Amino acid sequence: MYRIPFDRVNWTTSSFLIGTALIALFGLPVYLYHYGANWFLVALFFFYLIATMMSITVGYHRLFSHLAFKAKLPVRVFTLIFGACAFENACLDWASDHRRHHKHVDHDGDPYDISKGFMWAHIGWLMFKLNPEPPMDNVNDLRKDKWVMWQYRYVHWIGLVVGLIIPSALGYAWNAYHGLDPWIGALGGFLIPGIARIVVAQHCTFFINSLCHTVGRQPYSTSHSARDSAVMAFLTFGEGYHNYHHEFQHDYRNGVKAWQWDPSKWTIWTLSKLGLADSLRRVPDSKILLAEMREARRKAELHLEEIRQQQQPGQCQRASDKVHELVEKLAANYHELENAIAERVQLSREALNRWQNETRGIMREISRIQLLTPA
Numbered sequence: 001m002y003r004i005p006f007d008r009v010n011w012t013t014s015s016f017l018i019g020t021a022l023i024a025l026f027g028l029p030v031y032l033y034h035y036g037a038n039w040f041l042v043a044l045f046f047f048y049l050i051a052t053m054m055s056i057t058v059g060y061h062r063l064f065s066h067l068a069f070k071a072k073l074p075v076r077v078f079t080l081i082f083g084a085c086a087f088e089n090a091c092l093d094w095a096s097d098h099r100r101h102h103k104h105v106d107h108d109g110d111p112y113d114i115s116k117g118f119m120w121a122h123i124g125w126l127m128f129k130l131n132p133e134p135p136m137d138n139v140n141d142l143r144k145d146k147w148v149m150w151q152y153r154y155v156h157w158i159g160l161v162v163g164l165i166i167p168s169a170l171g172y173a174w175n176a177y178h179g180l181d182p183w184i185g186a187l188g189g190f191l192i193p194g195i196a197r198i199v200v201a202q203h204c205t206f207f208i209n210s211l212c213h214t215v216g217r218q219p220y221s222t223s224h225s226a227r228d229s230a231v232m233a234f235l236t237f238g239e240g241y242h243n244y245h246h247e248f249q250h251d252y253r254n255g256v257k258a259w260q261w262d263p264s265k266w267t268i269w270t271l272s273k274l275g276l277a278d279s280l281r282r283v284p285d286s287k288i289l290l291a292e293m294r295e296a297r298r299k300a301e302l303h304l305e306e307i308r309q310q311q312q313p314g315q316c317q318r319a320s321d322k323v324h325e326l327v328e329k330l331a332a333n334y335h336e337l338e339n340a341i342a343e344r345v346q347l348s349r350e351a352l353n354r355w356q357n358e359t360r361g362i363m364r365e366i367s368r369i370q371l372l373t374p375a
């Protein structure tokens with residue numbers, strides 16, 4: 001029978017995670033039943049949620065962990081302050097864990113290794129210390145940033161003051177100004193933009209490690225468990241295109257197509273237009289398409305293999321011959337693009353679209369071909 005390793009429990013983190021969840025699940029409904037919520041508290045909740053989540057996705061993740069762009073001081077300080085309000089540890093620790101996640105994804109060195117189970121990847125890795133703490137030897141570049149080190153020293157104080165005391169004080173002031181009981185306002189500020197927002201933001205982040213390695217498609221690679229999902233992108237402020245992200249981790253975009261929901265990408269782009277960010281890193285479209293074509297070809301080869309295995313001796317060869325022909329076409333296109341990239345040929349948007357449409361057309365055709373009945 002499975003036994004909880006109590007001697008390895010991280011009591012501080014576990015108490016915080018369980019305590020805040022219990023307050024949000026039970027304390028908040030009691031408060032709302034008795035006192036309701038005014039628009040000010042709701043607006044404050046959304047302001048804090050967006051500021052916190054964006055500080056994690058734009059700041060902790062894309063800026064500090066992946067160096068996907070360069071940001072001016074106000075952006076770095078803002079994301080470090082509101083990142084602290086997520087209570088997901090200091091940016092330095094977060095980036096160290098995250099860099100190891102990318103380096104060892106789905107294997108032992110990955111702190112939130114999905115192969116150890118959904119709950120482990122979601123929250124278990126924070127609640128238990130099953131493995132010895134690895135040295136933080138992969139964030140020496142960040143140690144040179146004095147603001148990162150300032151946040152590292154005071155992260156819990158910053159989170160407490162900016163993430164809990166200030167919203168409580170604002171709730172107090174709002175009620176006092178409107179002639180209502182200020183302490184009820186303070187409690188509302190503590191519960192709604194404070195605790196409830198922390199719980200929502202934390203689980204949205206944890207989803208990236210659990211659901212984004214479980215639910216969705218793998219258009220760029222199946223060499224790791226990361227997946228692309230529009231629903232997850234919505235819940236994670238754009239981080240749900242995680243298959244793309246694991247394939248091209250230094251790109252400032254996660255949702256790379258025009259229609260994909262990636263508010264973190266739009267924020268970084270807007271900051272660059274305002275002169276607050278620069279050196280945005282993008283993977284060339286041709287390389288992205290090459291990854292898609294490689295994956296399409298691999299899936300087509302698998303389909304061909306399946307058809308061949310189902311085929312009985314003497315059965316009509318038409319289905320497998322047709323799929324074989326299409327697989328050859330995919331391979332030829334793939335090599336053509338690969339050579340063009342290697343020879344640094346300038347590829348127009350039209351040429352790339354043509355390759356893309358042809359690949360999709362072939363894949364549609366292949367998916368329609370099943371084993372034919374004997375002739």
Ligand SMILES: [Zn+2]
Binds near residue numbers: 101213246
């Ligand atoms: Zn991941």
Ligand SMILES: [Zn+2]
Binds near residue numbers: 061065066098102249
């Ligand atoms: Zn990442």
